[in-house]
Amino acid sequence: MTGLVAGFAAFAIGSAFVGGGYASNLILWIAVAMLSASSMRFVLLIGELNFATAAFYGLGAYSAGVATTNFDAPFVVALLGGGVVAAAISALFGFVTLKTKGPYFLLIGFAFTEVMRLVYSRSNALGGNSGMVGIFPPSAIASWFPTVAVTIAGVVIVALYAIERSSLGKLFVAIRDNDQVVQSVGISVHGIKVTCFVIASFAAGIAGSLHAFANNVISPADFGFLLSTFALAYLKVGGEDSVFGPIAGAVLLVLLGSVAMGMGAGEHIFYGAAIVLAVLAMPKGIVGLVAALGRQVVRRPRAVAARPAR
Amino acid sequence: MQTVFQILLTALQIGAIYVLFSLGLTLIFGVMRVVNFAHGQFFTLAALLVAVVDPWLAAQGWSGPFAYFGAVVAGIAAALALGAIVYRFGFRYFQRDLTGSFILSVGLVLLCEGVFLDVFGGSVRVVPPVVRGDVAILGANIAAQRLVLGGVAVASTVLLYWVLAATRFGKAMRAVSIDHEAAMLQGIPCERIAFQGFLIATTLGAVAGALIAPISAVTPVLGADYLVKGFIAVIIGGLGSVPGAIVGSLFIALIESVGGFVFDPSIANMAIFVLVMIVLMVKPNGLLGRG
Amino acid sequence: MTAGRVLASATGLTRRFGGLVAVSSLDIEIREDEILGLIGPNGAGKSTTFNLLSGFYKPSAGRLFFDGIDITGRKPDVISRMGLVRTFQHGSLMRSMTVRDNLLVGALGGLRGQGRKACERRVDETAALLGLGHVLDEVAGTLPHGQQRLVSIGIAFAPRPRLLCLDEPLTGLNQTEVHATLAAFREIRTQFKSSILLVEHNMKAVMQICDRIVVLHHGQLLASGLPHEIRRDERVIAAYLGTRRAE
Numbered sequence: 049m050t051g052l053v054a055g056f057a058a059f060a061i062g063s064a065f066v067g068g069g070y071a072s073n074l075i076l077w078i079a080v081a082m083l084s085a086s087s088m089r090f091v092l093l094i095g096e097l098n099f100a101t102a103a104f105y106g107l108g109a110y111s112a113g114v115a116t117t118n119f120d121a122p123f124v125v126a127l128l129g130g131g132v133v134a135a136a137i138s139a140l141f142g143f144v145t146l147k148t149k150g151p152y153f154l155l156i157g158f159a160f161t162e163v164m165r166l167v168y169s170r171s172n173a174l175g176g177n178s179g180m181v182g183i184f185p186p187s188a189i190a191s192w193f194p195t196v197a198v199t200i201a202g203v204v205i206v207a208l209y210a211i212e213r214s215s216l217g218k219l220f221v222a223i224r225d226n227d228q229v230v231q232s233v234g235i236s237v238h239g240i241k242v243t244c245f246v247i248a249s250f251a252a253g254i255a256g257s258l259h260a261f262a263n264n265v266i267s268p269a270d271f272g273f274l275l276s277t278f279a280l281a282y283l284k285v286g287g288e289d290s291v292f293g294p295i296a297g298a299v300l301l302v303l304l305g306s307v308a309m310g311m312g313a314g315e316h317i318f319y320g321a322a323i324v325l326a327v328l329a330m331p332k333g334i335v336g337l338v339a340a341l342g343r344q345v346v347r348r349p350r351a352v353a354a355r356p357a358r
Numbered sequence: 359m360q361t362v363f364q365i366l367l368t369a370l371q372i373g374a375i376y377v378l379f380s381l382g383l384t385l386i387f388g389v390m391r392v393v394n395f396a397h398g399q400f401f402t403l404a405a406l407l408v409a410v411v412d413p414w415l416a417a418q419g420w421s422g423p424f425a426y427f428g429a430v431v432a433g434i435a436a437a438l439a440l441g442a443i444v445y446r447f448g449f450r451y452f453q454r455d456l457t458g459s460f461i462l463s464v465g466l467v468l469l470c471e472g473v474f475l476d477v478f479g480g481s482v483r484v485v486p487p488v489v490r491g492d493v494a495i496l497g498a499n500i501a502a503q504r505l506v507l508g509g510v511a512v513a514s515t516v517l518l519y520w521v522l523a524a525t526r527f528g529k530a531m532r533a534v535s536i537d538h539e540a541a542m543l544q545g546i547p548c549e550r551i552a553f554q555g556f557l558i559a560t561t562l563g564a565v566a567g568a569l570i571a572p573i574s575a576v577t578p579v580l581g582a583d584y585l586v587k588g589f590i591a592v593i594i595g596g597l598g599s600v601p602g603a604i605v606g607s608l609f610i611a612l613i614e615s616v617g618g619f620v621f622d623p624s625i626a627n628m629a630i631f632v633l634v635m636i637v638l639m640v641k642p643n644g645l646l647g648r649g
Numbered sequence: 650m651t652a653g654r655v656l657a658s659a660t661g662l663t664r665r666f667g668g669l670v671a672v673s674s675l676d677i678e679i680r681e682d683e684i685l686g687l688i689g690p691n692g693a694g695k696s697t698t699f700n701l702l703s704g705f706y707k708p709s710a711g712r713l714f715f716d717g718i719d720i721t722g723r724k725p726d727v728i729s730r731m732g733l734v735r736t737f738q739h740g741s742l743m744r745s746m747t748v749r750d751n752l753l754v755g756a757l758g759g760l761r762g763q764g765r766k767a768c769e770r771r772v773d774e775t776a777a778l779l780g781l782g783h784v785l786d787e788v789a790g791t792l793p794h795g796q797q798r799l800v801s802i803g804i805a806f807a808p809r810p811r812l813l814c815l816d817e818p819l820t821g822l823n824q825t826e827v828h829a830t831l832a833a834f835r836e837i838r839t840q841f842k843s844s845i846l847l848v849e850h851n852m853k854a855v856m857q858i859c860d861r862i863v864v865l866h867h868g869q870l871l872a873s874g875l876p877h878e879i880r881r882d883e884r885v886i887a888a889y890l891g892t893r894r895a896e
Contacts, residue, residue: 097461155589159635162627284461314472316472320467327461
């Protein structure tokens, strides 16, 4: 935990020195990416692959957009509002859909993302297909926005990690392992699953709000199935077992992606190849690879008792 | 009355493609317990090849139907090649791993779409219909090509049913699908069955793509919309259930046809999505699924 | 040994699966402070009765009571919160988590709203009771089978249920482990004042530990009484001779 907090502090402080321009912008998008990937990872704790991440990300973005452009709400309100709106709708959605599992839950998430996209594009109040423009962070922090984003993302990810390590987090993992047993000791498995989903959706909503302020314009096309796929890519490449996974994955893919796409490669090919390679060659992601290498290095100097096979 | 019949006819022809699509998806799931989101890429590849090879063959002097037929063969061959590669280097290792195989297939979708865009370019290609003109059935109109498509869909479904029910291979596939460990104990070569099942599914997808080429605007992202609907059809019907895939496909086609007629296509799409959510809430394993 | 008032009971309990009647008009009661054994040849309906009592199956007919309250048709987690917790025959634990975390889940079920400290105390107590103190930080799936069984029992007992229902807890345990487990059962009844409903095939253990025994056959009550009575009951012996003798 201290490592995580220290890492973010260093990242945030470091980002302040990068100055404006391209690098600074990359840092901004890395922050948003790691938050969306962390949100998806959080739902993985209860054993579900959440393709509705994009839907709640989009809800956060549009809420922030509406709050800022239609209601002139202060930045903090708009930002948090994105998270709150996403969380509220996710409570209803999750309550109904978390009765399904696996590929069925995945498809419902996917379907919901598409429905929301269609809703945005048909709704004139939200700008229809052209979307919304003019979503700016307050001028006071505008030049520091990447640092602000890193800090906000860091705070949310640290909070998610704290929950993961708490009793509630243990219940999530227990449900993933054997939900029948958890039910048998009198715990409402459904209620706990919904709680996990709502928390993750709040994080996704915040990521969406940050996106809105970072990009200044949003449109329905930004929040489709592809967005969930990117979050999935960050997660698989980074490694889904560790809290550092989404962070590593986001950093690597956003950086590599900008290089690759600068050289003309398509977005699709890049992310597609990244996912395929990660799944085939490094199932535990980069963090898993590093951890395995670390164990190799440690094993030689010390005699370590062999782990019994499971 | 005539409009009702027209709507039904439209539903049937839309449904024909979804049936071919979803049969492949559900077959793969049944035999390998794999969720292949990239199934649409075989469809797209076949359509793209038909769109490219047909005019080329025609330019070589092959007459209309022969050029088309040659192109179809090329398209299906290419799709099978892609399928074999994707199986051999990918899905073979992810059998019975729902999440892993799905994630792999998502990556493949992106990769293939990107490659197709690069190789074939994003422009729309048109293939002249092989069978021209409209046919009037009971006062309702249908393009002759679509009628052929529907016919092929029905024929394929019947053929598939026969294979599954009457041939040794089909019975082996069903055995593997019901209980693959027991099938292994019986001496059924599960690995080979899985591969062959995968190839059959690929062929179904490719045939659908080849047939739709003359009717549709062919682009590298053609598969996406059909894939989603085909997927929804399979899920509604229940993963792994062949009758379920058919029921689901026709169900969606009907909604699309009615919705498109009464409202407009995007409302119809929304309705489909909402309906799939409702079905899954009431029957979490699909209408006919075993989960 | 005195048995107290009735804790859980079923009257006219019946369960049909299609045309098959698995359990038929069963009257059964479990009293406070007792260890009740539920035995019978294979197919007698023990598992079905177990699932009916714990709410995992709905009865086709008959009623279930816990603490005087009608619980017929209630959901399993509701019944668990009332004080009836059960184990499962296969895989009644979280393999990927440590023993400590496994017990913690059980404790959380019983100590809703109370702090982490109370839960940790409960975990330590439960581990001590079952002799798991030295493996608390091991991953449950890496433990030998016998200890995994103990972990399962620990999870179920951590919420301190009034009635602990154990589904074949002694399967696959060696003599020493059985002995230790039976000692734990005695502790549970005597020190913690919980009752135990035990479905078990190990006749020797059943005769040793149970205060009363109920015998099922073909889904119906065949005999019920004290261990020494059941041991000599001719109907019971006859029912078992098809599979094995009552020891």
